[in-house]
Amino acid sequence: MLAAALLLAAEEAKKTVNPILPVTEEIVWAAASFFLLWMLMRYVFLAPVMRVMDDREGRLREARAEADSASSGADDAVAAYNARVDVARAEANGIVAAARDEAERYRARKLAEANAEIQAQREAAAAEVAAAKATALAQLRTQVAGVAVSAASRVVQKDLALEAQLQVIEDYVNGSNEGGTR
Amino acid sequence: MSLLHHAIELASEATTTAAEGAATTAADAKATAGASSAGYAYGLAAIGPGIGIGYLVGQAVSAMARQPESAGMVRTTMFLGIAFTEALALIGFVVFILLKFV
Amino acid sequence: MIIGALQFPPIENVVEWPAWFGEGQAYAFNKIAFINLLASIITIVIFAIAGSKKQLVPRGVQNIAEVSVQFVRNEVIAPGIGHGGERYLPMLLSMFFFLFFSNITGIIPLFNMPATARMATPIVLALLAWVWFIGVGLKHHGIHYITGALFPPGVPKPLYLLVTPIEFVSTFLVRPFSLAVRLFANMLAGHILLVTFSVLCITLWGFKPLVAALPLSLFMLIALTGFEVLVAFLQAYIFTILTAVYIGGALHPEH
Numbered sequence: 001m002l003a004a005a006l007l008l009a010a011e012e013a014k015k016t017v018n019p020i021l022p023v024t025e026e027i028v029w030a031a032a033s034f035f036l037l038w039m040l041m042r043y044v045f046l047a048p049v050m051r052v053m054d055d056r057e058g059r060l061r062e063a064r065a066e067a068d069s070a071s072s073g074a075d076d077a078v079a080a081y082n083a084r085v086d087v088a089r090a091e092a093n094g095i096v097a098a099a100r101d102e103a104e105r106y107r108a109r110k111l112a113e114a115n116a117e118i119q120a121q122r123e124a125a126a127a128e129v130a131a132a133k134a135t136a137l138a139q140l141r142t143q144v145a146g147v148a149v150s151a152a153s154r155v156v157q158k159d160l161a162l163e164a165q166l167q168v169i170e171d172y173v174n175g176s177n178e179g180g181t182r
Numbered sequence: 183m184s185l186l187h188h189a190i191e192l193a194s195e196a197t198t199t200a201a202e203g204a205a206t207t208a209a210d211a212k213a214t215a216g217a218s219s220a221g222y223a224y225g226l227a228a229i230g231p232g233i234g235i236g237y238l239v240g241q242a243v244s245a246m247a248r249q250p251e252s253a254g255m256v257r258t259t260m261f262l263g264i265a266f267t268e269a270l271a272l273i274g275f276v277v278f279i280l281l282k283f284v
Numbered sequence: 285m286i287i288g289a290l291q292f293p294p295i296e297n298v299v300e301w302p303a304w305f306g307e308g309q310a311y312a313f314n315k316i317a318f319i320n321l322l323a324s325i326i327t328i329v330i331f332a333i334a335g336s337k338k339q340l341v342p343r344g345v346q347n348i349a350e351v352s353v354q355f356v357r358n359e360v361i362a363p364g365i366g367h368g369g370e371r372y373l374p375m376l377l378s379m380f381f382f383l384f385f386s387n388i389t390g391i392i393p394l395f396n397m398p399a400t401a402r403m404a405t406p407i408v409l410a411l412l413a414w415v416w417f418i419g420v421g422l423k424h425h426g427i428h429y430i431t432g433a434l435f436p437p438g439v440p441k442p443l444y445l446l447v448t449p450i451e452f453v454s455t456f457l458v459r460p461f462s463l464a465v466r467l468f469a470n471m472l473a474g475h476i477l478l479v480t481f482s483v484l485c486i487t488l489w490g491f492k493p494l495v496a497a498l499p500l501s502l503f504m505l506i507a508l509t510g511f512e513v514l515v516a517f518l519q520a521y522i523f524t525i526l527t528a529v530y531i532g533g534a535l536h537p538e539h
Contacts, residue, residue: 018280018284019279019283019284019295019296019299019300020276020279020280020284020403020468021403022402022403022404022407023402023403023404024310025303025306025309025310025311025312025313025314025317026314026316026317026320026402026404026405027404027407027408028310028311028317029311029313029316029317029320029321029404030316030317030320030399030404030405030408030409031408033317033320033321033323033324033382034320034324034378034379034382034405034408034409034412036324037323037324037327037328037378037381037382038374038375038378038379040328041327041328041331041374041377041378042374042375042378045328045331045332045335046331046335046353046373046374046377047335048334048335048336048338049331049334049335049346049349049350049353050353052334052335052337052338052346052350053350053353055338056340059340254359255363258359258363258525259363261518261521261522261525262522262525262526262529264522265466265522265526268466268470269462269465269466272465272466272469272470272473273465273469275469275472275473276465276468276469279295279472282295283294283295283296
């Protein structure tokens with residue numbers, strides 16, 4: 001039924017025009033509608049929308065410029081702060097250096113003092129040693145002389161005057177000393 | 183909807199004309215030849231643009247993958263290229279319509 | 285006749301519409317004319333509402349209007365015309381909306397017919413674009429536009445014998461027709477696809493042995509409807525940007 005109807009419709013449609021070609025009344029209406037739209041958009045309806053958009057864009061640009069200036073102000077503040085920090089750091093460095101110098105000087109002084117003290121003690125000790133050595137030598141010399149005199153008195157079988165012999169030994173030692181050095 | 187309407191309207195008249203049949207053999211032969219050549223016409227017309235659009239879109243995708251920052255420009259150019267390439271297939275389609283229905 | 289056999293309706297039945305009034309006159313008003321008029325009116329209403337609201341943060345209709353203005357500015361005028369293209373915004377925007385609404389009726393129930401599947405709307409806009417870009421070329425470059433297009437510089441003299449006819453045909457003859465045919469054929473093809481699957485669905489519904497195949501056909505119909513939304517947008521966009529490219533070529537012929 002449907003198929004037959006469609007076939008019949010096809011037979012009828014043979015009379016109608018090519019489906020590709022435009023039809024006059026549709027051209028008329030399409031052109032009229034589009035020109036209506038175009039002219040109304042061109043002269044009436046697009047302008048307010050564009051104005052709103054431009055306003056918004058302008059406002060955005062302003063806000064952005066403001067934000068830029070604010071951020072550049074913040075940058076300045078940061079730079080000033082950094083400069084102050086640098087100054088303070090330099091100052092602190094100077095103080096530390098001065099303190100270090102002071103400590104160095106103090107150390108050097110203390111070291112010199114200690115060295116001098118050590119030197120003095122060493123000298124005193126050396127003098128003491130020398131004095132002790134001299135005393136011991138002197139003691140040794142009298143005892144050696146005593147022993148020599150008593151030995152000699154045994155040899156000669158008579159008491160020898162210790163004093164006189166001591167003088168003799170002294171002379172001899174002095175003489176042999178002179179001879180030794182010669 | 184309107185199509186059905188049309189069909190129902192015509193169906194009432196259809197019973198009378200069912201027997202007319204074989205009178206229009208020449209026209210039928212022409213319609214048959216037109217229909218089959220319409221198929222060939224569109225099939226042949228679709229080959230070239232099919233290859234062309236595939237190649238074009240593939241190249242556009244690789245360009246976009248290589249440089250994602252210029253994807254917008256590539257996409258616009260791709261659509262333009264598709265439009266130009268597709269025109270051939272569409273002319274084939276118009277020829278199909280002309281052969282089949284006119 | 286086999287009852288239930290698939291019969292595609294004659295093409296006239298799916299693209300031609302009877303006049304609502306003024307039958308036989310040049311102002312005969314049918315569905316296509318109604319869709320065209322409606323496309324204009326919807327666009328005007330959108331922009332009238334958007335223009336009457338001046339919210340800082342756009343919402344609803346205002347958002348649609350502003351997004352479309354941005355779209356035409358950034359995606360059509362910027363790549364197509366380049367600098368100096370802002371002047372053509374009203375025309376290109378009108379063109380985009382007019383074509384989009386004329387295309388989208390192809391999938392809107394009760395319309396089910398894209399106005400651009402008839403040759404009238406595409407050919408009117410394509411001829412307008414043709415007149416417009418030649419006018420822009422003549423206005424900005426005088427007769428040098430025509431001579432520059434027909435005799436491109438840097439070509440050896442004898443080759444003009446070959447190049448000039450090709451340039452003439454491709455620039456001044458083929459452009460409006462390729463523009464119109466591209467849009468028309470795309471929308472007609474989509475319309476015929478939808479009609480085909482609708483007819484298939486109806487036929488399967490009445491033909492018991494194969495009624496199990498109905499869901500497949502229905503699924504294809506739904507998928508193609510979704511695809512047609514994309515096509516409606518894309519074809520409006522391509523038509524608009526090609527017009528912009530032609531105008532840009534006339535405005536800056538050195539590129």
